Amino acid sequence: MTAVIDASAVRIDSVSRTFGSGSHRVHALDNVSFDARPGEFVCLLGASGCGKSTLLGILAGIDQPSSGTVDVGGRRVGLMFQDSALLPWLTAGGNVALPMKIRGVPKVDRRSRVEELLALVRLAGLADKRPHELSGGMRQRVSLARAFAQEADVLCMDEPFGALDAMTRDLLHDELERIWRETGVTILFVTHDVREAVRLGDRIVLLSSRPGRVAEIFDVGLARPRRIDSPDVAALAVTVTDRLREEVGRHGH
Known part of the structure; x- marks a missing residue:
């Protein structure tokens, strides 16, 4: 190069x-x-x-x-859309973990990384919330954390x-x-x-x-x-x- x-x-x-x-x-x-x-x-x-x-x-x-x-x-290269596009049947933590699951990251490592990323977007402690339980701004924070989960x-x-x-x-x-x-x-x-x-x-x-x-x-x-x-x-x-x-x-x- x-x-x-x-x-x-x-x-x-x-x-x-x-x-x-x-x-x-x-x-x-x-x-x-x-x-x-x-x-x-x-x-x-x-x-x-x-x-x-x-x-x-x-x-x-x-x-x-x-x-x-x-x-x-x-x-x-990662991509984040205008719409948060969270999967409604997954929790906030499950949505953030999804890119890591697709890449084959072990479950124990996914769990700790999800906690780190939700803390990064100031949503610590909300991993078990469903998208409908979150405000629009909070859903977009989850989407941001998911984008960064793409590493x-x-x-x-x-x-x-x-x-x-x-x-x-x-x-x-x-x-x-x-x-x-x-x-x-x-x-x-x-x-x-x-x-x-x-x-x-x-x-x-x-x-x-x-x-x-x-x-x-x-x-x-x-x-x-x-x-x-x-x-x-x-x-x-x-x-x-x-x-x-x-x-x-x-x-x-």
């Missing part, structure tokens, strides 16, 4: 993705290229339908590009807090940032919320409207911890929003 590849946890090179054929052909992504350094928090931002989720699916290996390449250097080096997060109220989302921003710092995982985080991207990201990759292309990459450069309503976050969010509006206007959406 070359030194250039070693410097990146994720390298996306000229990735395009089309669906269908003929008059039903949809061009979702067009020649997308960028990378993410180990331990970096990269936010993918763009209007609905710009291919953000398609790109995460390619990174996670559940889809393939029509052309171009994705290189994660042999790292394990991923790169975690792809597809608008994981989009369905939550503003206060719960703000609290989970804090939790995610704390866990990210503690684990050193590389995160690629899809959002359509500009302030959320500025609040969380080291860099923001702005995608154009369909087909998704890299319109601009913003280095956030603001000191952490950040508040979503801070003047610095708001100021950069205005700059990014203006650029996003320009792209949306250019494509007539």
Whole structure:
């Protein structure tokens, strides 16, 4: 492996993705290229339908590009969706243990790791609760713990807090940032919320409207911890929003 590849946890090179054929052909992504350094928090931002989720699916290996390449250097890639998608017949602990069970981790080791992960997301002592007994924010914490149970080096997060109220989302921003710092995982985080991207990201990759292309990459450069309503976050969010509006206007959406 070359030194250039070693410097990146994720390298996306000229990735395009089309669906269908003929008059039903949809061009979702067009020649997308960028990378993410180990331990970096990269936010993918763009209007609905710009291919953000398609790109995460390619990174996670559940889809393939029509052309171009994705290189994660042999790292394990995990995926977390917007919906918590917890299995209702399993307890919180059972949901968190599921990725480990699939990998063949012994039961005794799964039990101790579940306890660690639930404590990490501040749900210690709630392993026996069923999803319907938990609030929306708590279910999303369980989903976050399950995502980390994948032992991923790169975690792809597809608008994981989009369905939550503003206060719960703000609290989970804090939790995610704390866990990210503690684990050193590389995160690629899809959002359509500009302030959320500025609040969380080291860099923001702005995608154009369909087909998704890299319109601009913003280095956030603001000191952490950040508040979503801070003047610095708001100021950069205005700059990014203006650029996003320009792209949306250019494509007539």
